[in-house]
Amino acid sequence: MDKGLLAYLYIPLFTAVVIPFLPKSKPKLADLFANATLLAGLANLAWLCLRPSVIASGFISVPGNGLSLLLVGLIYLVALCVTFFSANYLPEAMPNRGAYYSLLMVSVAAMCGIVTTSDFFTLYVFIEVLAVTSFALITVDETLGGVEGALKYFLLTFPASALIMAGISILLLTLGSLSYESLRTAMSSGLPAGPVTFGVALMMLGFLIKSGVAPFHTWTPDAYQGAYAPVSAHLGGIVTKISGVYAVLKTATLMNFFDGRAQGLSSGIMFLGMLSIAVGALAALRQKDFKRMLAFSSISQVGYIVLAAGLGTPLAVIGAIFHLFNHATFKTVLFLNSASVERSAGTTDMTKLGGLEHSMPWTSWTSVIALLSTAGVPPLSGFWSKLLIILALWESGFKTYAVLALLFSIVTLAYFMMMQKKVFFGKKPAEAGAAPEVSPQLLAPAVLMSAIIVAAGLLFPYFYSYVRMAAERIIL
């Protein structure tokens, strides 16, 4: 466990404990506490990593594990967007408002635990904590859809916990230790690693299920569609990425996929990644609901990260980390925008929407930025991460995967263009209401994230040097 980062875990946990004791007569106090906690954490991190002197030195002076730091920052950023959005989005008279924020804080704490831990058992514990909080967060929306989504999430991902547990057991029996270091040592020792690989493969399967990779993706559309929109943003933007994708990536780096010791596992994971890209993108083409389309898009984008993680070369890992970051930014924008559309127009059914660009220009244009970044259009940040991933695939000789990845990013553009046309451009249907622009407080998170997308794209050299530093530290 990276002790230096423990504060980022404890403080949200402390806030989560405090919130239920706040006076019920002042529900806004909970909003304030949650936002203040996250904002303070972000400011602290920014001081740690974004001082001019740190940037000038190429991020060499960043303490500890650079990847953990980046991901903690990302978690705080997305969570801040979600809480800020929720503060203005949730109904005023919501009875379990305090619980909602407590759950959010606990999930932030759990995610920080996941990214800072250095052994598999702690990882498992935090993943379980995260699963429980997510399950509860989905049910905050007490409609049938919310409950159904939560149940599906719970039932379809529970095999994951069992598989991780089994994998951990095998690992403990064969290695005698559960720390990341011992696995890395075992993998680079040159000894026959059959049972170890099998144990890791089982854990990996659990993580894959948690990250919603095809064919284990079936819970995602229902869960995302059923939950409150800010919760969807939280789940789709960061939670599944941390609980599943990060774990896959981390394990992949520990397995040293690129040196050929676990060739079969590596190619299996790459295949699942590619399958995810295809299934998600093709299914998204045919969706009629905005949020459901975003869920399928999420499956497809996770596929890119898993594909790169399965490849495991340094360039691929850099691309995967960068894409993880980018996915959190653009998917948050899109989910929050879908919430704004739902708030303003009353529905997310794309057949009933249209022509919102005139009444909701900010929402429309932040969507354009986010979707272009998703599809990998230069100079936005999504372009660079996809470029790195495709380059890494090409370099390592996986030319078919490289070409397919490229083709499916065209499909990505196609379905998002269709979404943009159906929701924001085109003609307004007769039955649609006025749909005015949402308040600036609701717009602020999307605008902030869009700014980050543009900035990360334009300042790619700085970003690249940071991510390379992070990748070097976790691979070597």
Add this chain to the structure above:
Amino acid sequence: MNLILIPIILPLASALVLLIPAGRTRYLKETLAVLAAGVSMLAAASIFVTRPEPLSLAWLNDAITFTLRADSLSAFLLLAVSLFSLAISLYSFSYPWSFKGKGENCGAKWFYFNLLMTQAFAAGAVMADNMVAMLFFWEGLLVFLYTFIALSQNSHAARRTAMKAFLINAVTDLCLLAGVCITGYIAGTMSMSEISANKLTLDYGWSLFAYLLLLVGAVSKAGAFPFHTWIPDAATDSSAPFMAYVPAAIDKLLGIYFLARASIFLFTLNGSMQLLLMTLGAVTILVAVMMALVQSDYKRLLSYHAVSQTGYMILGIGTLNPIGIAGGLFHMINHATYKSCLFMTAGSVERQTGTSDLSKLGGLFSVMPVTGLCFIIAAAAISGIAPLNGFFSKELVYKGTLETGYTVFFFAAELGSFLTLASFLKLGHSVFFGKRPEALSETREAPISMLLPMLGLAAVCLAFGFGAQLPIEKFIAPALTTLGLQNFGELSGFHPDKLYFLSVIVILAAVINHMLGLAAGGGKANKASDHIHYAPVLKETYALAENRAFDLYEQVMDRVVPPFSNLLSRIDRGFDWLIDAMPSAVAGGSGRAISRFHTGSYPLYMALTIIGAVVYILLAGGLK
């Protein structure tokens, strides 16, 4: 500034300035254009007399030297271009423009703009020594040819004809472009004066090809068969001043100028090429004059003659002997003079009577005596009646033709003269003599601004006839020297020899033919050519020609272009299908299938997850 630049820059700048005044101003634009043309004329005269140093500018990073050189031939051409610009701009002062845009006098605005632009580019084209620079000016003319026709009338026909003229000339200009490139490549330089120091021969394939391409560019500009077909259409679909300026004067000047440059100055031609050129000339003379004979529209009839007379010039140049070339060049300037004058008379008659249909005209000489007089002088000149200018230039062409020994071309040319005279007898008779129709009883003489340039050009016809020595000594002989010809003997002077008597016989034959035609046509002058029109064999040929069966452009447009574009369209559809319809069908189909699979059913989802997990574990367990 070098004097050489004035005839180019001044009209160009004036044309742009001309666009500034509002369309409603009445005489401002006209005055400005006339002044610009007048000053350019003075500058051209000054260039002709003083022969300033060539102007050389490094162009395209020294790769090409932009050189303007006023040698005897170029200076002569420049003077002619300026003269016609001045005459036409004066003539057009009170022309009734049918083009109406925003503002009252838009037609005039665009006419003068195009006129000055054409003048500027024509001046550049004749003076350019570098072939690339010449191409630049040459292509500029193409642009303004299009706008000239398209903006002369507000009709679909005008735009269609403009496109026809543009496409025909664009294709042949491309040939010229290719020819220039190959010539420059073979010669190792783009400068015409440098090439002429070491003339190219037609001994091997590439240079023959290059010359043929240059030839196509030149004769098409001059409007020779088979590139002439836009000219008769333009006669009806554009204005008389345009016809008097571009097809009658500028195009002939430039086309024959470059033909002479290419055939004499750049290349040394051989016997077979001589035969080709002379055949082209003779065919052009006969085909066009046969068409001219049966026309029933004043301007259209003239336009066919504009094509036919080009044949004499090509024939003259094609003889490749100094007399013939002198005849060709002299005929070029003479033709521009009388044909411009004739189109001007057509314009005045149309302005005063409202029609150019021969069947509705007649007896105008008594009311329009000045126009009539100009017509008679110009018509006599074009028909080669001594002692007008046309007689002398044709005489030279005949002599040159006889000197080559190909008598058949001489007879063809004489036959052309006979038909020319016959058609002008018919035209003059139906417009200016005979009975005046009721509708024209109020007709009056054209305004002085139209009569003056007409009279001026008619005077030139007379002067170059009676005093043929002057233009030959001042213009033609120095030009021949410039082209590299020496010892060409005596070119001028009136000789009552066999040729003269033959021309008298031709005149008499034409008059007799006209009498016959009148008798056969029941005394109606406009039907005086019907006995030829409806003669056996000719009747069917004419019917085909009326249906544009011999119009290369129309045939290509009707027969070749549609299947070709159809084919391209099909190929394009194929690509469309490959990159658009097929992938979207595949993606859409699989997307639909995958979406249908997501029914939301627990058992299905659970089964999928478990099956996937089992397969994975089995595979992972098999990994060693």
